[in-house]
Each structure stands twice: as structure tokens, then as C-alpha cells.
Amino acid sequence: MSVLSAYRLVRRSSASRKVAVLAPLGALVATIVLNLCLYLAMGKDAGAVFHAMLVEPLVSWSSFSEVLLKMTPLLLIAQGLAIGFRANVVNIGAEGQFILGAIFAASIPVWFPQATGGWIWPLMLLLGGIGGALWAVVPAFWRVRLNASEILVTLMMSLIATQLLAYLLVGPWKDPMGFNFPQSVMFQMDATLPLLIPGTRVNVALVLALVVTLAAWVYMQRSFQGYQLVVGGLAPQASAYAGFAESRAVWLSLLIGGFAAGLAGAAEVAGPLGQLQRSVASGYGYAAIIVAYLGGLNPIGILFSSLLIAILYIGGDNAMVSAELPVAAVRVFQGSLLVCYLAAITLVRYRLVRVKSEVRA
């Protein structure tokens, strides 16, 4: 008689709330352990790396304020993306929509460098949002008209956006006094966001991101429109059965995602950068995808996941300086975090069961 045993996933009768909260934490721990092994294999001082990466960003006010600054665009973009992801409209081109937001916002100080008044920065934010949303019109239109995959179209639109930005910065929008650097003029005072905390770079965009978080929560939890989006994502047939228009879900998802990303782009040029430059496209749009999933596509969860990823950004910079970590190591950390998380959330709906099978002759 031999006893064989194996593990098998068994569906839970209902999703486990406890595991839903524990899964991201478990994933974080697993990621830390995995990367620790990686650093040891690379011959780095793992303890120093982790101190630089996870502790240093939190212990001093100045570095924590940088965390808040990084967190702002991630939070904004991820909230918009998460709404689309729940409707199963997979917009992975937030990077391009972010760039278009930055370009639209920069148009005012570039074309009217002498303008003054308190209306300038709010108008720039609005224009940024519109720019991002317009960039998302293209994938939405083709998805509704020809059923073209929004995943591919949004991604390709990002590449176009990068080229458009490059063209503007070496061409018509290049600062004539800028020693031929590919960047625009420095924005005038009224074209930059008011600071929130004196002595830091944290600006009003953080408040805006928190307001967007609250709005996203209300939208997804309480509004009938948000409910329709979720139904379309979970069960497209039930959505058709109830008569919720799929095309409307596609439009709403992409426009909301594009607007939020555009807003973040505007806040980036009108905030810490103060001018339009190539480095505005630094991967926030892609990192926000990780943020959205890590937060369980839940507005409150995203608040925490954006903070975490922001810490890793700042911590990664620290580690590169103090522990001589290569720049790719931070990306590896982010990527492995997403992989661990996706594995862990399986357990929200499934249980791991040990299966014993006895074979008797």
C-alpha cells in the first residue's frame, strides 16, 4: 500500500476577507526574502540594502516628504486605471496619457510665459486631464468600432506620445535660451503648483490625489455606474442580459483612466519639474499598473500600495547610492512584488488542500 500526497487548489464557497488583507502583506514578506537572497548572491551587504531601501525613506522628514511627492502621481494614475481594470478594460498606456497631460499643461506657460494670475495652475491641471483623456479616445474608439484590443492600442499610443514629446522638446517648444538642451522654458511662478508643506516639495497635487481617492471609492462603492462597470468586468453575459452597454463601459473606463493619468502628468510638470522635459516620462504610468493590482483594485488598498511603491522608489535611489545596487535591482524588486502578489491573491478564492490518495490492490 502506498500513500501519495499532493496539493490541490479548491475553490472556496466565498472569497475570504481575511486572506484578502493578508495576501499583500504575505507577498511583501516573500518579495523581501527573495530579493534578500538575490542581493546575497550578488555579494552585496543585504542588511545595508534593506536599511537603505525600506527604513531610510521613513526615518527623516525630508526623505518622507519625497516619498509623498512620488506617491502623488502613482496614486492618481492607479485610481483611474483600477476603475478600468475592474471593468476588464485593460489600459496599459497610462504612460502616454501622462505625457499628453504634461504636454497640454505645459502649453500655457510655453505659449504665454508672461501670463499671471491664480487661475493658471488650475487651468493647467484641467488641460492636462483633458489631454490624457483625448489620448485615450483613440483606443476607446477602435475598441468599440472594430473590437481592437485596447491593450495593444494603449501601449502603442504610449510610444507615439514619447516621440511627440521628444519632437516638441527638440523642435518648436525648445527653450531658446536653454543651451540647446531638449527642454522647455522654466514655468513662471503662477504656472507652478502651490506648496503644501513649507520646506518640502510636496504640493497641492497630493490633496487632489486624496480627493480623487475618495471620489473613486464613492464611485465604485455607491454609484450605479460604477456597479455596471464591475458587472461588465466580472460577467459580460450578465451585463448584456441586464442591458448595460459594453461600449459605454469601454468609453468610461478609458476616459477616466486617461483623465487621471493626464492630471498626474500636469501635476508633475507644474510641480517638482517646473518645466517640460524628457524625464517627465519616467515610468509612473507602468508602475501605477503594479500599484493598482497590489492595492487589490480597491481605492483604499491603492492608497497603501502607492505609498509602498513610492517608498521603494526613494529607497531604491538610496540603495543605489549607499549600497551600490544596480538600477535594475529596483525594477526586479517591483516586478517580483507583483508576481508574489498575483500568486498570493489566488488564495483569496481558493484553498490549498493536501490530497491523499491511497492505492490498494
Place this chain on the structure above:
Amino acid sequence: MPAPLLSLRGLTKTYGTVRANRGIDLDVAEGSIHAILGENGAGKSTLMKLIYGVETPDAGEVIWRGHHVALSSPAEARRQGIGMVFQHFSLFETLTVVENISLIVPGSKAELTARIRTLGQEYGLEVEPRAHVHALSVGERQRVEIIRCLMTDPKLLILDEPTSVLPPQSVQRLFQTLTRLRDRGVSILFISHKLEEIRSICDRATILRDGQVTGNIDPREHDAHDLARMMIGRDMPETRPAVAREPGELRLELAGLDHQPDDPFAQSLSGINLQLRAGEILGIAGVSGNGQGELSRLISGETTDPAASDQIRMMGQPVGHLNAAARRKLGFAFVPEERLGRGAVPEMSLADNTLLTAHRQGLVRRGMINRLREAAFTARCIADYDVRTPGPQAEAGALSGGNLQKFIVGREIMLAPRLLFVSQPTWGVDIGAASAIRRRLVDLRNDGVAVLIISEEIEELFEICDRIQVIREGRLSAALQVSQTRVEDIGRYMIGAEERAGV
């Protein structure tokens, strides 16, 4: 008495908190047709999965031909000589019959073709080996499944509700096949909840209720009433006879509707004519796969066809171009045949599933969901329609099929529709609940609602409908008055034997 072919002793299987099978004892004699009778949810399917090795029991013994065995997989069961034909067939539609069979049975194609023909003649299972499966009727597909099982030379053949997909004439033919198989020494486990069938063909019947054996009898010695009582533990409820009344205004009209679906394997519809008035129940009978699915999507608005706008009229208005929500605004409600993923979202709570179609009942104000009203509506639906669930916050996917059906039917009736369309109203629902649903439908009719029903159960249609139309190969027969029609007549329409005489 010779030793039984298969004996089960104290077989027990628990899923979470549900004890699906509790101490089941069962003896299947050699060369017998043995029925397993029980309501949906009584544990029949679980028991079959244990015997066929799909699941392993928590406790108990399986004794096969005098030896203890542990059947750990279907492959092992097949090796031992146990075959099973599932309710839902597992054939590849794009392959031919012989190709499908060669996936499981070793041998050259020529050899297999010859064996399929011989077996076909021997047992009345004729089917063309080189035909593609998608071109076969449901009855023929079932024959392919049975032949595939017979090729492995089983001693025991398990059939899971084999007649639920067949028209009456094919049922007779299947029974002849089963009798021949028994006479050649193959035992058959026949799962069903249709009492008359069991009485006409089975030698032995084991009755299950709540996962336990409640009777072990010779079905020919009891009448259907007795069997039903053993099965549901109380007397069978009766449906109130319909009150005759004058039909009112036209609520649904299909006039010469043609439809060519995008899916090449779907049934196209042609020349569909149908008229349904307030205060009557119209039934659509037919073997599944003859266009019911396509027709129901066209009526519900899940498929819209602007070109056929005028061919579909509801409450007197052309609606062919309108989507489901716009049709519902006119007073239309619909219960689809698929409950999970279409009639309800499995991952959402019952309360949120109420919102799916009941949002116009004051549950949404200024675009915001009123959670209190949503919960109250759901609680009322649960109470009025006897939905067995912990409460409105339970996930729809956690409910049994029958309970979810009660919930969806309840939700749609609570919308107070003027036109109600129900596809397969009692599929998978136990006898008590099924008769409660039928009673509700008759009550609605008596209150002046127009009711349209698609069902594969002819008895059900005869019980509650005023008129019946039969769908076959995408065409709808003329309407037949139930009071002047016999079941056999409908059966002939279903298999196309009545083509000319019908009009």
C-alpha cells in the same frame, strides 16, 4: 443469491459544511438496470462521481466484483470496467465520430469504424462514423458517447439523466438499447428524477434524499405517487388548474423573423412567427440546440438586430433594435437558462444581483445605490420565493442551482412585468420548488401577464401552457392548443415527422 457486481458500504463525502453523501449502502446486481432516484441536490451526482473515481470518498468501502477497490481516477474506473455517460457530452464538435472515439480507444480508424458499425447494429445505436459531431442531433451525440463507453467493454454503465436531452421517440429507442445491454450482461446505473421512466425500465431503484438512502425498492411495485413521496419526504404538491379566460392585447409578436448568427455553429432562424397576448402562457417545445438559445437572445435583446426592428414587437412597439435595458423599460422581464454568469453574477452578493435588473424599482436615486432599499428588496425576494441562503450578503455563486433559480425567478416576477419570458423555468429545481414556480407563472397569467416559456420538458409545458409551438432546426411550428393536442403530437413535431401535416 449471487454476489452483487458492485456494493457500496457506508460511503460518505463531505464538501465543506455540506454532507453530500452520508453512509450510502448500495448493491447493484449483475445484469440489472438500477435506478438512482432523487431530487436535485439529493446527492446523486456526488455518488456517481465517487463510483466513477472523479471524487474520492471520505469514508466507506467500494466492493467491485467481490474485491475492495479504491477508485482514484476515471481512468482507473474504466480499467476496472466502469463507464459513464455524462449529462453534458464531452465530444469535440469539429472532429468526426470516429476521430472522437480514437482519442480514447486505441486502434486504427478502419478498425474503429467497423466496430462502431457493429456495435451500432447490435444495440440500436446507429450513427455514421465519419460524420462530424457538430452536424449530429443531441440523440445521436448521446449514442456516440454510449458507443465510446461500450468500446472499453464495461461491466457497469452509468448514465446521468440520459433522457433529459431527448425527445420522447428517442427515449423509447434509448430504452430498447439499454434493455439489450442488460440482456447481454451489462449492468446499468440509471440516474433520473422522472418517475414514469424509472417505472418502465428499471429493475431496482435506490432513492436518495438529503444525501441518505431512504428507500430500496422494486419500482414496478409502486406507483409514481409513492416514489415521489419517498423522494421528497412529503406528498407531491399540485399545480392549480388554469382558469380559462379571454386573451387580451398583443404583448409580443414575432413576424417572419429571420436571423443568421455570427457563430458558424449556432442555429440560424428563419420565418419565425409568434403571437402572445396578455393573460396567456405560450410554450416553446423542442429538443435543445434547435435554435432556442438564439431565439431567446433575440427576444431578450441580448442580440439586437436593427434590420429586424419591425419583426420583433413588444407592447405594440418595434423593439428589434433596442437592447435588453430598453426592452425592460417597456415592461419586459426575462429569466435566462444560464443562471451563473448570465442571470446572476457569481462573485456578487444576492443584494448586488438584485440590482442587476431591479434597479428601476427605486433602488437607485440620482445615480447612487440605495443600499437599504436594495437589502429590503432582496430580503423580500428571499422570503417570498423560499430561497435557502444565509442572507442577502451571500454570494450568488455559493447557492445551489435550484435556489439561485428561485431567486432569479423571484426577482423577475417582483419587477411586475407585463411580458415575462422564462427559459427552462425548472431546470435543476427540486419537485416542490418546481411546482411552486409553475404555480406562480399560472397566477401571473391569471393576473393578465403575458408569459412565454421555453422548456425541454413537455410534461411541464402541457401542465401550464395554453398553447405550444415547437422549434426545430430554426423554424417554429404553428401554435397548437394544448387542450386539443397529445404529447405524442408534439413529439412528432420535435423530430420533424409532422412537417407537412402540421400547418
